[in-house]
Amino acid sequence: MDTLLSLRVFAEVAEHKNFSAVAQRLGLSPAMTSKHVKHVEARVGARLLNRNSRNVSLTEAGAQYLQTIRPLLDGLTEAEAQLTTDSLSPRGTLKMSMPAWMSNPAFAKILTAYHQKNPHVTFDIDLSGRKINMVEEGVDLALRVAFKLDDGLIARKLAEVTFQLVAAPSFLDNFGRPKTSEDLNNAPMLAYSQVAADGRIKFGGEEGMDIKLRPILTSSNESILHQAAVAGMGFAMLPNWSAQNDVKDGRLEAVLPTIAWPKLHIQAIYADRSYLPTKVRSFLDFLAGPDGFSGSLK
Structure with missing residues (x-):
């Protein structure tokens, strides 16, 4: 028999002192209600209820047992109610990992806008850029522009990110401002190890052209x-x-801006499980919506 149901039946009978009323309340037959109580008594090895044709009362052991299990049953009921609420309303801590470049005002506005609509969701964000084990570390969601999926993970494309080659005006004054892509061959490059650790950049869309710069600083x-x-x-x-803000304010210059530099997708990576928490699903939908990346990635 279902022991948990038997415990609930016992507690109801003990408190209402009536088998028939509890049977009707729980949608059980009187005979099945009696069987559940007998199941509990058999498990604990003690008589818990005195019953006769007129009334039902707790034995001394029954009173002690009820006092012990009632807080547990109440806590379980509360937990179930909370889970039901969570399935309807996003809440809890959303633990995420994302690239360091997403630490900027535009993404901060996205987080703020989401939190204003979902005040019961809090964020725990890792920007270290390290490779993570999402399952072992309990990470709900990872945002990546370059990511090789491990087994058991799935990806959802959220937005396309346009990259551009940039350099400081002071550097270009000394190096010279490239006129063609050939001028960049063997030029000093600050290379993102996750995409172009060897300094090679593919560009030009479907033409598939590429250039090879010389990495002088590589980092993830x-x-x-x-x-x-x-x-x-x-x-x-x-x-x-x-x-874009550094280019606008003159701290950086766009190099060969007419070239179709690489475009990559921001992907949401999460564990492939049948139940996706509401906090994760709602945040993914928000990122893909008009207040998310589509309104920020200009």
Whole structure:
């Protein structure tokens, strides 16, 4: 028999002191209600209820047992109610991993807008750029522009990110401003190890042309590449989303802006499980909606 149901039946009978009323309340037959109580008594090896044709009362052992299990049953009921609420309303901590370049005002506005609509969701965000084990580390969601899927993970494309080659004006004053892509061969590059660790950049859309620069700084953290570019160390291929303000304010210059530089997709990576928590599903839908990436990745 279902022991948990038997415990609930016992508690109901003990409190209402009536088998028939509890049977009707729980949608059981009186005989089945009695069987559930006998099942509990058999498990604990003690008589828990005194019953006769007129009334039902707790034995001393029954009173002690009811006092022990009632808080447990109440806690379970509360937990079930909470899970039901969670399935309808996003809540809880959303643990995420994402590239360091997403630490910018545009993405902060996305987080703020989502939180305003879903105030019961909080965020725990890792920007280290390291390779993570999502299942072992309990990460709900990873956002990546370059990612090889491990077994048991699935990906959802959210938006397309345009990259652009940039450099500081002071660097270009010394190096010279390239007129063609050939001028970039063997040029000093600040290379993102996840995409172009060897300094090779493919561009030109379907034509599949490429150039080979010379990496002088390689990192999986885009922030140091970005800052080194602003400092005048070399060329960097940065997401337009993170570089556009520096280009606008003159700290960086777009190099050969008419070239169709690489475009990559931001992918949402999450564990392939049958139940996707509401907090994850709602945030993914928000990122894909008008208030998410589509409204920010200009």
